[in-house]
Amino acid sequence: MSDTFDDLQTSYGRCLQHGKFIARFYEIFMGSHPDVPALFHDTDFSKQHIALRRGITAAIAHAGGSRLSERTMETVACAHSRGGHAPVPPALYPYWTQSLLVAIREYDPACDPALEQRWRKALDHTMRHFVERY
Numbered sequence: 001m002s003d004t005f006d007d008l009q010t011s012y013g014r015c016l017q018h019g020k021f022i023a024r025f026y027e028i029f030m031g032s033h034p035d036v037p038a039l040f041h042d043t044d045f046s047k048q049h050i051a052l053r054r055g056i057t058a059a060i061a062h063a064g065g066s067r068l069s070e071r072t073m074e075t076v077a078c079a080h081s082r083g084g085h086a087p088v089p090p091a092l093y094p095y096w097t098q099s100l101l102v103a104i105r106e107y108d109p110a111c112d113p114a115l116e117q118r119w120r121k122a123l124d125h126t127m128r129h130f131v132e133r134y
Contacts, residue, residue, distance in 0.1 A: 004064040005122050011115060012056060015107040022049045024106065029099035033092060056100075062129070063122035073126065077133040090131040097123045 015021040026045070030037050040048070055076055061069040080088040088096075101119060105111050 032095040063125040
């Protein structure tokens with residue numbers, strides 16, 4: 001039986017209950033590396049927040065082997081590839097992951113080192129997918 005990462009969907013749900021989770025993630029991410037803010041210079045953050053909210057759900061499902069998330073992951077990977085409309089250099093993905101983990105620790109009261117490692121495992125799977133398609 002494969003790992004579906006259902007515990008991460010539950011953790012993510014706890015984070016989203018606070019309403020400010022996605023905004024807090026972006027606050028952390030923008031301060032994580034000097035090259036990050038430039039990636040968002042023309043971004044409509046109301047749309048971006050919705051896209052990220054859905055994207056994290058899809059990333060968890062993708063790490064769990066969900067075939068339903070494949071199209072979403074390919075679309076996002078293409079958008080963030082070298083030739084996409086929002087290219088993200090692979091060197092910045094660790095900052096994205098670390099920023100998300102910081103926000104999760106702040107917003108999920110049940111987050112412990114074991115759950116954080118599970119998050120890291122799932123996110124690393126997705127980030128490798130994006131880097132391969134860069």
